[in-house]
Amino acid sequence: MAAPTSATWRIVLASGNPGKLAELSALLAPLGCQVQAQGEFHLAEAEEPHPTFIENALAKARHASFHTGLPALADDSGLCVEALGGLPGVRSARFAPQVEGPRAEQDAANNRLLLQQMEGQTLRLARFVSIMVALRHAADPEPLIVRGELIGQIGHAAQGQGGFGYDPLFVLADGRTLAQCDAQEKNRISHRGQALQTLLPLLRTHWGWMAASSERPQGWAIPTPTLPTSGEGVISPPPRRGGGRDGDGPAFP
Ligand SMILES: O=c1nc[nH]c2c1ncn2[C@H]1C[C@H](O)[C@@H](COP(=O)(O)OP(=O)(O)OP(=O)(O)O)O1
Ligand SMILES: [Mg+2]
Structure with a gap:
């Protein structure tokens, strides 16, 4: 069988977040896949x-791959704040009550609530986590x-215009927020990076x-990828709901 070219490799990014999608696309560029x-x-x-995080990431990847x-590649991520016992954590995207409209407005509401909950807190240690x-x-x-994972501190006010989500409140060791880093720098240090x-x-x-x-040493052999046997565009049969025997495939939500 002929060795595949990089154009053969396709992957779907299981995210609806434009900020994440831009970061992941840049990070995957070296693979030369589509x-x-x-x-x-x-x-x-x-x-x-x-x-x-792990269960949600699996659910997102399965959903995208299935359809x-x-x-598929999925990221489930969030901000874990020490003084809040790890919150908002896995609920980071839905920390504040749901806001209709653009994603940026939900992000702003989440940031306002975080600042409120951190009022008077001297312990401001936090971690971004990506699974x-x-x-x-x-x-x-x-x-x-x-x-x-990326460790930082929760700032006292939003700073910077870059990134998305909690970036304007996430202060790095040098005093800048993640929203004050350019995209390349964020990808180099971030939890997702x-x-x-x-x-x-x-x-x-x-x-x-x-x-x-272009990045492969000359003469490097390319093994045949172990891709699924179903062809492109062919959708695997839906799994049985609940009660499947081991090996029957996962129970989808
Ligand atoms: O680098 C980051 N800089 C700032 N905030 C971030 C970052 N990484 C995750 N976060 C926040 C955004 C959102 O409040 C939650 C992720 O939630 P999460 O469900 O994984 O993503 P999402 O709903 O935005 O998009 P999707 O699920 O379609 O991938 O953590
Ligand atoms: Mg989400």
Whole structure:
């Protein structure tokens, strides 16, 4: 069988967050694969009902892979604030009551609530956490799962225009907020950047996905990727709801 070219490798990004999508696309660029956001397939966002990042990341990746027939990558992330016992954590996106309208307005409401809850707090330590899941297909029994983390402090007022979400309140060791970093710098240090740096070698060794040809040492053999046997656009059969025997595939929510 002929070795695939990098153009053969496609992955759907299981996120509806334009800030994340931009970061992930830039981070995946060295692979030279074709990256498509789930929005290009007009997919509704997956439910994220679970109490852990890992379960929500799996749910998002499965949802995208199931509906597109493509390998999928999802990130479930959040801000864990020490003085708030780890909150907003897995509920970071829905910390403040839901605001209709653009995502930026929900972000602003979340930031206002965080500042309110941090009033009078001297302990301002916080962590951004990202759990990332990559699936070859919706019923992949061996998801690749990685994590990344960034430590900082919660500021006393929003600063900076870059990034998204809680970036204007997340203060780095040098006193700048993440919203004051440019996109490249944020990707180099961020929780998502760290998680993806851990994931890239796994995509190479477990899926056979290689760096773009320009970055490959000459004469490096490209193994055949272990992609799902179903062809592009073919959707795996829906799993049985509940009560499946081991090996029957996952119970989808
Ligand atoms: O680098 C970051 N800079 C600032 N804020 C961040 C970051 N990373 C995650 N966050 C916040 C945004 C959101 O409040 C929550 C993620 O929630 P999370 O469900 O994973 O993402 P989301 O709903 O925005 O998009 P999606 O689920 O479609 O990927 O944590
Ligand atoms: Mg979400």
